[in-house]
Amino acid sequence: MSAPARQNAPVGRAVVWIHGDSLSPTDPALEAVPDAPALFVFDRPFLAKTEVAFPRLAFMYQGVRDIAAARSVEIVVGGIGEELAAFAQRHAATELHVTRNFTPQWEETLQDFERRNPNVEVLVYEPDRLTSYDGPVKRFFGFWKKVEAEVLGGNALYAPQRGQGRR
Amino acid sequence: MATTFIPGDLPDEQLAQVLGQTLAGLYTGPARLPDRPGGRTAALSALKDYSGKDYVGRNDLRGHVSRLSMYLRHGMLSIVEVAEHARARMRGRDLSEFLRQLTWREFFLLVLAQDGAKVLGNLEEPKYRARWTDALPDDVREARTGLPCADAWVTHLVQGGWMHNHERLWFSAYLxxxxxxxxxxxxxxxxxxxxDGDIASNALSWQWVASTFSAKPYFMNQANIEKYSAGRWCNTCTVQCPFRGEYESIEGQLFGGPVNPAPMPPRGNDRRGGRR
Structure with missing residues (x-):
């Protein structure tokens, strides 16, 4: 589903969604649109039904805080779907930039966002990968045999690329 | 419900109080700072300080493990920059073993990408006749099992938010x-x-111990705990040790006999898997 990276294309009113796997100023989506405002949501419905100790939340906050030191970040408490939609609306966004996350909830959230916001284009960036392997996986040993040379060699030929795709 | 905004510049001195009040009802335990600070700056500092020397002894609790997992989990460090740091700073078996362990992280993420929410249920049938109860026993949660080792593992988890990987394996097998x-x-x-709690590494490591994502259950014995903890609990322990014994007898006691790895039935896009 990845498309060729758009280079030198005019950027619309872009906003960035930062989630729990992208808490760094070097997050690919953040770096792609350095002037765009970003949103981090403490997921109220999830936290209301899931036991999470406070230090974990503080640790994440410290991650967002480092981003907020360098650019505009809004930190809110609420439902991610609602908050993302409201955030996009506040900024009259035409593009939502986000780095891929492998959790099932992430995919559902974006699908929900696209339904609610058909006029906002969603652009997904790939997180850094250690290997270029993209086939099926079952046991670590089998996986290791496939990627061992690449991981140990650190060969630049196989260096993962930061991609960007339209959904 | 109206949107609740949180300022992005709370200093650590105010963080626990302000964030704790704003998120009241949405977390467990006291509002306190984590043992290790989060954020890109702290992550880079931890990475810079890590030499990886003698990493090959990582199975020992005193081994020189990186403790970078929480930064990797939240994207505060990328897996590529950790690998590059290792290649620049480490040599020989320290380096190759570190990179191999780092690859587990990528493996678990690929399984999550492939199997999605299925990783939250048994990916395979357990390899022994397992009868498990659903709830975490209170004495385990409260670190009062009476076993000095197990209670210490829980204390490390609850108070420090981090456990050495060997402690995670022992605790998982115990539970x-x-x-x-x-x-x-x-x-x-x-x-x-x-x-560093996430879905992929967390759920799949538990399944690996349980034998629902591996060919046989992982378990240990007292000698293994004593060896890799340098006797820190065993030397002064006076309780009836449930882990004492040879592997064969423990296997019989726990699983009703040896668990022989059988060829795995195909699952999804079949790959012939290896055993660890």
């Missing part, structure tokens, strides 16, 4: 195989407290 508790209760307990 699943000795206490007969479903791995998902352990998964939730780890998710609650581990600063």
């Amino acid at each position: 699943i195989h000795w206490r007969k508790v479903d791995w998902r209760a352990g998964y939730r307990f780890f998710r609650e407290h581990l600063l």
Whole structure:
């Protein structure tokens, strides 16, 4: 589903969604649109039904805080779907930039966002990968045999690329 | 419900109080700072300080492990920059073993990408006749099992938000195989407290111990704990040790006999898997 990276294309009113796997100023989506405002949501419905100790939340906050030191970040408490939609609306966004996350909830959230916001284009960036392997996986040993040379060699030929795709 | 905004510049001195009040009802335990600070700056500092020297002794609790997992989990460090740091700073078996362990992280993420929410249920049937209860026992949660080692593992988890990988394995085996508790209760307990708690590494490591994502269950014995902890608990322990014994006899006690790895039935896009 990845498309060729758009280079030198005019950027619309872009906003960035930062989630729990992208808490760094070097997050690919953040770096792609350095002037765009970003949103981090403490997921109220999830936290209301899931036991999470406070230090974990503080640790994440410290991650967002480092981003907020360098650019505009809004930190809110609420439902991610609602908050993302409201955030996009506040900024009259035409593009939502986000780095891929492998959790099932992430995919559902974006699908929900696209339904609610058909006029906002969603652009997904790939997180850094250690290997270029993209086939099926079952046991670590089998996986290791496939990627061992690449991981140990650190060969630049196989260096993962930061991609960007339209959904 | 009106949107609640949180300022992005709370200093650590105010963080616990302000964030704690704003998120009241949405977390467990006291509002306090994590043992290790989060954020890109702290992550880079931790990475810079890590030499990886003698990493090959990582199975020992005193081994020189990186403790970078919480930064990797939240994207505060990327897996590529950690690998590059290792290649620049480490040599020989320290380097190759570190990179191999780092690859587990990528492997678990690929399994999550492939199998999605299925990783939260048994990916395979357990390889022994398992009868697990659902709930985490209170004495485990409260670190009062009476076993000095097990209580210390829980204390490290709850107070520090981090456990050495060998402690995670021992604790998981203790909970699943000795206490007969479903791995998902352990998964939730780890998710609650581990600063590096995620879906992929957490759920799949539990399943690996439980034998629902491996060819046989993982278990240990007292000699293994004593060796890799340098006797820190065993030397002064006076309780009846449930882990004492040869592997064969423990296997009989826990699983009703040796668990022979059988060829795995195909699952999804079949790959011939290897055994660890």
